Amino acid sequence: MYTVSTRRPLNRDRVIQAAVAYADARGLDELTMRGLAAELGVVPMALYKHVADKYDLVGGMIDAVVASYRTPTETGWQARLRERVLNARERVSWHPWLRSAIESRDAPTATVLGYQNAVAGELIESGLAVDLVHHALHALGHRLWGFSPEAFRGAAAAPSVAEQATQLAERLPYVVAIAVDAGSRTRSGACDDDAEFAFTLDLLLDAFARLHERGWESGPRLSG
Amino acid sequence: MYTVSTRRPLNRDRVIQAAVAYADARGLDELTMRGLAAELGVVPMALYKHVADKYDLVGGMIDAVVASYRTPTETGWQARLRERVLNARERVSWHPWLRSAIESRDAPTATVLGYQNAVAGELIESGLAVDLVHHALHALGHRLWGFSPEAFRGAAAAPSVAEQATQLAERLPYVVAIAVDAGSRTRSGACDDDAEFAFTLDLLLDAFARLHERGWESGPRLSG
DNA sequence: ACCTGAACACCGTTCAAGT
DNA sequence: ACCTGAACACCGTTCAAGT
Numbered sequence: 001m002y003t004v005s006t007r008r009p010l011n012r013d014r015v016i017q018a019a020v021a022y023a024d025a026r027g028l029d030e031l032t033m034r035g036l037a038a039e040l041g042v043v044p045m046a047l048y049k050h051v052a053d054k055y056d057l058v059g060g061m062i063d064a065v066v067a068s069y070r071t072p073t074e075t076g077w078q079a080r081l082r083e084r085v086l087n088a089r090e091r092v093s094w095h096p097w098l099r100s101a102i103e104s105r106d107a108p109t110a111t112v113l114g115y116q117n118a119v120a121g122e123l124i125e126s127g128l129a130v131d132l133v134h135h136a137l138h139a140l141g142h143r144l145w146g147f148s149p150e151a152f153r154g155a156a157a158a159p160s161v162a163e164q165a166t167q168l169a170e171r172l173p174y175v176v177a178i179a180v181d182a183g184s185r186t187r188s189g190a191c192d193d194d195a196e197f198a199f200t201l202d203l204l205l206d207a208f209a210r211l212h213e214r215g216w217e218s219g220p221r222l223s224g
Numbered sequence: 225m226y227t228v229s230t231r232r233p234l235n236r237d238r239v240i241q242a243a244v245a246y247a248d249a250r251g252l253d254e255l256t257m258r259g260l261a262a263e264l265g266v267v268p269m270a271l272y273k274h275v276a277d278k279y280d281l282v283g284g285m286i287d288a289v290v291a292s293y294r295t296p297t298e299t300g301w302q303a304r305l306r307e308r309v310l311n312a313r314e315r316v317s318w319h320p321w322l323r324s325a326i327e328s329r330d331a332p333t334a335t336v337l338g339y340q341n342a343v344a345g346e347l348i349e350s351g352l353a354v355d356l357v358h359h360a361l362h363a364l365g366h367r368l369w370g371f372s373p374e375a376f377r378g379a380a381a382a383p384s385v386a387e388q389a390t391q392l393a394e395r396l397p398y399v400v401a402i403a404v405d406a407g408s409r410t411r412s413g414a415c416d417d418d419a420e421f422a423f424t425l426d427l428l429l430d431a432f433a434r435l436h437e438r439g440w441e442s443g444p445r446l447s448g
Numbered sequence: 449a450c451c452t453g454a455a456c457a458c459c460g461t462t463c464a465a466g467t
Numbered sequence: 468a469c470c471t472g473a474a475c476a477c478c479g480t481t482c483a484a485g486t
Binding site for chain 1: 458459460461462
């Protein structure tokens with residue numbers, strides 16, 4: 001008899017890639033330490049040498065996917081933003097579990113925060129004021145990100161970023177700029193959710209009013 | 225000795241109200257049939273006489289909250305839509321578990337579908353074309369609903385509605401109108417997600433371009 | 449009609465032990 | 468250094484039995 005599976009030793013990357021494939025095939029709810037272990041031909045406890053716990057495993061899955069997002073190749077903020085949104089949409093369609101995985105966390109992973117910074121950078125570098133960029137990102141919501149920035153459970157991402165601003169400013173300049181700007185408007189140093197919400201709502205109502213006036217049949221086209 | 229808790233017999237409503245209070249206090253993840261039973265001073269299996277299973281319990285919780293949404297009192301589609309959005313936001317803040325509860329389902333509950341119909345009605349009755357209303361609802365996304373209409377797992381809500389259109393048309397005229405209109409544009413009779421996405425993206429990019437041009441400092445104000 | 453007790457098939461995770 | 472076995476404290480849910 002031959003040994004069919006040449007048991008390469010497990011490592012963090014193999015565990016995470018297997019978990020991604022598992023969730024792609026059966027969904028996040030079906031992803032279980034025991035099931036994943038069985039898939040890898042190993043006893044459940046073997047996974048815990050490579051992954052702290054299930055929360056850590058899911059974090060690794062998120063980072064693996066988000067780190068693979070493409071950097072836009074076009075020039076011009078609209079074209080680049082468009083590329084990013086469509087790319088994010090594509091990734092979410094490949095990994096339908098991604099959105100709820102990201103939203104299940106208390107705070108964004110470092111990789112997700114880096115992505116948020118890159119997107120903010122596109123708009124800030126285009127010359128848009130920092131507070132407007134902040135609003136714009138909320139308005140794009142989960143269409144941009146493939147998830148909802150408001151959805152983090154702790155909702156404390158912005159203040160915690162603001163606290164460590166000096167250390168983070170170099171690595172995540174745009175995210176820090178937004179957090180600091182938003183914090184300067186409130187006593188607590190946190191993002192003013194109500195003001196932010198009101199802005200987005202008005203922005204959308206205004207856009208609908210324009211649709212109404214013009215009787216557009218197929219919507220505004222910016223490119224092509 | 226007195227009997228301290230006058231054990232009123234359980235009923236569906238008491239079970240659901242207790243579950244809502246439980247989730248409000250500890251979150252949806254902590255809501256467990258066993259824990260809820262303990263809270264009610266009853267053995268876990270007693271709950272199953274009033275609720276088919278946990279899925280049914282959560283459905284009941286959703287319906288209880290959404291059924292309590294206020295009908296707007298203002299006149300004019302913008303003011304009414306605004307009222308609805310702010311009311312939905314308020315409810316989600318009271319019941320932080322609501323959004324993920326709704327999104328965890330394969331399809332909207334009847335009560336949620338009725339709410340969607342009411343909101344669609346505001347815009348359709350304002351004179352906006354049905355396909356534009358469809359787009360507008362997607363653009364409002366979870367800010368309007370307190371959840372994301374795209375997020376239903378089956379994503380098959382629209383086609384299934386279209387199939388039963390004749391029976392449903394009376395009860396849910398606006399939702400049916402949107403489903404039928406969207407279905408008429410595609411072979412499958414399903415909503416054309418890509419076209420819908422492109423429209424929303426363009427709408428938002430256009431709104432940002434206007435912000436850019438005008439250098440708005442505090443956003444557009446429509447009311448007050 | 450309504451509630452109970454014991455059981456089944458699952459979870460994530462620990463600890464001490466194997467190689 | 469890496470994997471295992473047995474166990475612990477949980478889940479949702481079934482079935483047959485109690486009152």
